Every structure is written in C-alpha cells, then in structure tokens.
Amino acid sequence: MTVIKGLEGIVAAASSISSIVDGVLTYRGYDIDDLAENASFEETAFLLWFGSLPTTAELEKLKRDLSDFAAIPEQVIAQMKLYPKDANTMAALRSAISSLALYDEAADDMSRSANEIKAVKLQAQIPTIVAALARIRKGLEPVAPKPGASIAENFLYMLRGEQPDMVSVKALDTGLVLHADHELNASTFTARVTVATLSDIYSGVTSAIGALKGPLHGGANEAVMKMLEEIGSFENVEPYIRAKLDRREKIMGFGHRVYKNGDPRAKHLMKMSRELGVIKGDTTLYDMSVKIEELVTGQKGLKPNVDFYSASVYTQLSIDRELFTPIFAISRVSGWTAHILEQYEDNRIIRPRAEYTGLVEQKYVPVNER
Ligand SMILES: CC(=O)SCCNC(=O)CCNC(=O)[C@H](O)C(C)(C)COP(=O)(O)OP(=O)(O)OC[C@H]1O[C@@H](n2cnc3c(N)ncnc32)[C@H](O)[C@@H]1OP(=O)(O)O
C-alpha cells in the first residue's frame, strides 16, 4: 500500500458544482471573477444548489423562502443563552446548528424535495444564529430577522441592531459570493463523508463546521487578524514576519493545497480591503497586509489565499474577529448543502484504507500480570 499523505492529488468524487483548473475557479461553469463582480449571494446559492442562475421569478421565490425561514426556534435561542460567554464561536455555532435538527420534524426525511427545503432553511438560519451568538456574548438580546432583507443586509442588521450602510452590505455580499464553494476542500469533503453513510443533512453541515473551524482551513481568517493585531504597526511588519519565517513558523492566510500561483479570490478581497480603508480614511490594515504579502511571497514564494485579505475586510466592516470563521460558514453552507444533495444523488459510502504501522502478534495478558 502507498499512503498519499493528506490525500494530495487524489480525485475522490465526481462533481458538477465547482472546479479549479489551471488556477481558475468556476461555480457551475461561471468564472469566480464574473460572479464576484456581478452576482448576488442569493443568485450564487441558487446556482450552486440548482445548477443554473435563477430567473427573476425563481430569485424572488428564493429570497421569500430565505426570509420566511430566517427565524430560529426559541428553544435554540434559549440554549445559546446558556453557552459560556467566552466559548469559541465556531464551537457554539456547531452546537446550535446541530440542535436545529432536533426542532425540524423533517430532519430525517431523505427525499430530494425535503433536503432541498432543508438546504434553504439552513442557509436562512445560520446568519440568524451567528448574529444571535455575537449579541448574546456581549450581553445583548438577539435581534429578529428583518423581513425581505438579503442575507448580507440581514446579517449586519441583526448583528448591529440597526440598518447597515449599503457599502458594508455590498462588501459582505461579495465576500459571501467568493467563499460559497471550493471543490473538495476539507469541510466539504467532511460533509460528503458524513452524509455518504446516509446520515442527515444537519449531521453533514455540523461535521463540516467542525472541519472549517481549524486554522489550516477556515479558521485561518481569524488567525490572520490575530497576527495583524500582534504586529500592531506598519513599522513592525518586517521584523515580525522575518522572525516568524526564520523560526520556520507558518504565516496564516498564505499557501494552498491546490493553487500554487495564487488564489483567484484573493485579488477581489485585496481590492475590497483597500477600498474600505480609503472610505474610512485609514488604510493601515491594508498597507500592513500588502507588506506582509510582499515579504512572504518574496522570501517563500507563497501567495495569499482567500483567508488573508478577508481579515482586514471584515475588521473594516467593524466585525469582531471571533465572527470571521462563522461568516465563512454562513457562505460555505451553500456549497456544503449543494455537495450533500449531489452526494445523495449518486451515493456510495466513503471508506478508504489505512496502512497499518502498529505492533503485530501481540498476545493478551491478564491485567494483574501486566
Ligand atoms: C479556506 C482555506 O482553507 S485556504 C487555507 C487556509 N489556511 C492557511 O492559511 C494556513 C496556512 N497555510 C497552510 O498551512 C498550508 O499552506 C495549507 C494547509 C493551506 C496547505 O497545506 P499543504 O498543501 O499540506 O502544504 P504544506 O503545509 O505541506 O506546505 C508545503 C511547504 O510550504 C510551507 N508552507 C505552506 N504554507 C505556509 C505558510 N502559510 N507559511 C509558511 N510556510 C508555509 C510548508 O512549511 C512546507 O514547507 P516544507 O516543504 O519546507 O516543509
């Protein structure tokens, strides 16, 4: 047996949802650059789930459904209020999403139509949960979803408790489009492995959240912001980064398993980071990020991934860094659920092999003789 560590280069599923070929990312055949510039997140989610961009009537119906499903059971809000205030937000999100299944009578209905409804429901409810978690942590009451608002507008509204400005809504919406799907990344693979046992969609999304939490995957965006805070000033960037590289430590937000010449999503986030800085009249975070990129690319040849510039974008939207990875989940749940639906359509349990490297020919010895 030959072990391929990290399954690098292994093709483990056939999928028609998104592709990465020669560094170009597409969702259902549409280039991510085209979608980032033109599509809303709701159109993108529809595209991922149903395979084509929605007509006006289809989009209006999806928006209505998302709005109708956005409220969460009061039992889940009550539970969230009992979570420790300093709990990791991804751990709290994982628990809350898992408990949604307890209050959905259709949780174990495995029909395609029921699972499509649950995909839309999960998409509608996850922003409500993340915003409620954020407010509860601060000792504030959760804000009820605003009927008719888009996912991005509604999330910022529920988070801040007031109508958000349109610049912030647009920036977040584009961020959601950019994070929506990414072929067989670790959390999507996790979701597919879970549901390939014919477990339910909530179990798939709950396990995906667990995988996204790690700092080598979605958790990197929070780690990038922690690093920027630690660096503290533009002048400190160079000594900090050089020392870290000399210690052979990883710089979060750089490198990628698939992209070796750069992540096509990063340039959009970089541009947004600069624009938000200019609007605020303070481009320090952007300037520091550009300097980090210059140093890391110069010394290691590594390029920024989607998590690098998203950190300064979200901070400039006045979002706390503990919410960065949960916001990634708000977007990626569209991709996870699209992949879960696809997995159910042509399922086989996912069960690879391991090369055994442990002891052999051991004989049982009674406990009092060991
Ligand atoms: C949404 C996302 O998930 S995007 C990725 C988010 N994750 C991060 O930003 C965390 C930092 N990056 C990393 O840890 C990695 O680049 C990963 C996890 C993204 C990819 O991992 P792999 O494909 O397994 O690459 P691997 O970790 O083996 O790296 C290859 C080499 O580049 C180095 N390297 C990779 N990333 C970095 C980094 N961010 N900083 C410094 N060195 C790095 C490794 O140390 C290794 O060097 P070596 O061959 O001298 O040992």
Ligand SMILES: O=C([O-])CC(=O)C(=O)O
């Ligand atoms: O594809 C990956 O390995 C990680 C990634 O960029 C993503 O999930 O968006």
